[in-house]
Amino acid sequence: MLGRVKGYTKRRVKAALRTWARRSAPAGATAELPPSRWRLTHDGARGLCLDGLSLHGLLEVWGSPLHVVDAAALAHNAAAFQTPLAGSGRRCEVYYSYKTNPIPGVLRFLHDRGVGAEVISPYELWLAMRLGVPPERIVYNGPAKSEESLREAFGRGLLLVNANHREEIPVFARIARECGRRARVGVRVVAPGGWAGQFGVPIAGGQAFRAFQEALAADSLEVVALHAHRGIQIRTVEELDAFVGAVLAFADELHARLGLELEILDFGGSLAIPTVTPIGARERRMNQTLLRPLTPPSPDATLSPERYATRLLKLVEAHYGARGREVPRVFVEPGRALTGNTQMLVARVLTTKEGSDGADGADHAVLDAGMNLAEGARHEFHQLFPVNRYGEPPAQTYTLAGPICSPADVLYPAAALPALRPGDSLAIMDAGAYFVPFATSFSFPQPAIVMVQNGTATLLRRAESFDDQVALDTAYGSRPPRGTVALRLATAES
């Protein structure tokens, strides 16, 4: 009896706190970012549309869940990173970080618009070559290069292979020698405030300087580049300036002490997506336990690709101009900022579940996409739109769970939405960075990917079938697949 009273009291207190938390949310906190930011329009019963195509309708054709790539947004971002600097007309050379969203259809689209390939594994190098990217448009990075892939890279005369750490330099030198040609290489350094750990050689303490000395001493290596990747996201002019300043100062040191005139300054990636921000620990807690809505980021607080690229060029030009030295080529390797906001994941409600006791939790809606496909949405703000019910007033707060049997599989602990029914669809925005590469086939096959271009949807990748999931398994032994199994995959491919 005492237990029941305690339980009841706890639930009432929690409910009261939740009401308070909702009421005390910052003004405008429940205001969503407008769909027009992603070129989405609202067309009555057809719900949200991209280029006139109903997202809900796309699910009926291609199955749910579904990744939808917006070709126009991709073209826009590709051009923005290559914005010429007023005056000199100089542009950044852009190498897309393959790991961020390695969909061949997306990669080819970028390559056709002047973007090269930044690869970090033997597979990604293979993929770039398979997609027809010329060796002189490929940069090879990362701490995990195989010797075989280095032979391939040096043998083909890749544009640039950056040593991730000092220990790679003698390996590079030996393999280049074996290939009988001088390899074009750089060294990745760590500027103060950037990622370290397994990545790069720190400028502080002189390690990076000694690594350059060692590389310059190897006859088989042509040291053409200084490579730095901040890792920690860049949002503001101040963050960009500090990072670029540190790289330029180290380039000056290499010039002054070693006489090194670098052909390339490679500034890596790290530019943030304006509409995506990490969810802070306190905000997450308020969202999870008190169902307080998340605050969308202010998109203007983050540098756009245009401003980032032109600011970077301006800093480099001014630096070398003031010293009367030739301006090096400026490389950038954007990932999330190039593709993040060009793709959305559209999912369906499988079922709803009422909250315990009305007060001990929000109602749940279980979606057909969860942490298996949208891990990013658990840690970062990603705008969510109801698709077919867009425009209906929010009726209640839902906890949106995914389909895999883990309590961790909650994408949105508290989202104010119209009343949902099974079959309704929702769109998770900015799914073009680290959604596809972090996807798993946990209990559910992976979805199809389509590209919308000029009002037409084209299949880039078909959905995994049940058979695909076991295609590599050799363990069926003597029992053949039974012809009586009638379960079909619920997509257009079935």
Next chain:
Amino acid sequence: MLGRVKGYTKRRVKAALRTWARRSAPAGATAELPPSRWRLTHDGARGLCLDGLSLHGLLEVWGSPLHVVDAAALAHNAAAFQTPLAGSGRRCEVYYSYKTNPIPGVLRFLHDRGVGAEVISPYELWLAMRLGVPPERIVYNGPAKSEESLREAFGRGLLLVNANHREEIPVFARIARECGRRARVGVRVVAPGGWAGQFGVPIAGGQAFRAFQEALAADSLEVVALHAHRGIQIRTVEELDAFVGAVLAFADELHARLGLELEILDFGGSLAIPTVTPIGARERRMNQTLLRPLTPPSPDATLSPERYATRLLKLVEAHYGARGREVPRVFVEPGRALTGNTQMLVARVLTTKEGSDGADGADHAVLDAGMNLAEGARHEFHQLFPVNRYGEPPAQTYTLAGPICSPADVLYPAAALPALRPGDSLAIMDAGAYFVPFATSFSFPQPAIVMVQNGTATLLRRAESFDDQVALDTAYGSRPPRGTVALRLATAES
């Protein structure tokens, strides 16, 4: 200058703290669990061996990384969960949680030893049927059942379909009616202290009771089971007893108030792996920042499958015996406790990287397996063994990173190991639960899986090839794959 002094001081202080942390580690903290616990033996230069097979040698045949399944351990665990209770000879009926390690070769091996299938998605239901599991050996659970899969389940007369939440009951009733047969169903309830959220109907507050009433009122449903899954891991007799007691008390309530004689009590899974424990927040911090070694769990602190199964049976028998009622069938749905410790992930060192400045970080070793394949090792203690260098004294503390370009890709922040060279191999133990289903193809293809049985290794799943990674992509357009690409996949399959 001041910055340099500050940096130097910080590094010295950190180094001193690390020395202190290592020295003040609990006695025996660096002692590893013995390889014999996993039937591994040490054979000189051949390193660690399973059934006489050198693990390092297996990599040479099948490529690295490699999952190695121990058939004898699997057989042992399957038998242990089915240990007969002294006296009555009653056994638990075991339904393996497919989601935990859905490798067809492993599943078939278990099915051949009397274990049924517990599935939580349309794909897993399809897989069980494809593996030839008879419908009367399949339990279908989870919050994400499609209507099509329910038609399949009811049409075939599945042993048991558990409603995850109340809203599923009318859907079950309608589909069973359409199938023209009574469906054997249960209702998943939440006992105090168990998972809630999207899972189950709470006993507290009367929701579970009302759900049973609703199910009993549906002519097309035959209510045969009460289903409960603790979720939070069970390690001790006390935890088991409390959980079972709550389920039995609710079964009594159903009997007393509704006259319901249940055919089945389904106690779900949740038994822990004796050699795996979550890493606490403080321990993780000490490990990450001060390189203090993790403390291995004491395996005896966790119930073995034999003790768990017999204790459970004893509680149920005693409960019903005391009331003079017929003892129901006892179902368990083990996942991690059945396969977790029957599989290891063997990986190679790709490269090493010296720590910054000697004091600002441990040396790094970059492995060919990281968070893409062994996410579990980032949150739980998993015993790590050097394989080819087993027996050499620990020479230094390494930070073991994976191959994907993320600072999060660190599996072991601080592991005391012999001096490592590229090509050396390491084994991550207890990889048979939630490693394979949470695996991604992030920048690197997924590895092969072999089973070792009676001194022979058999391929269960071949490694993904580069071509496999793009097999579903339709976006090559007019440019065919170029015949000049020579990069091969570095496995035996190439």
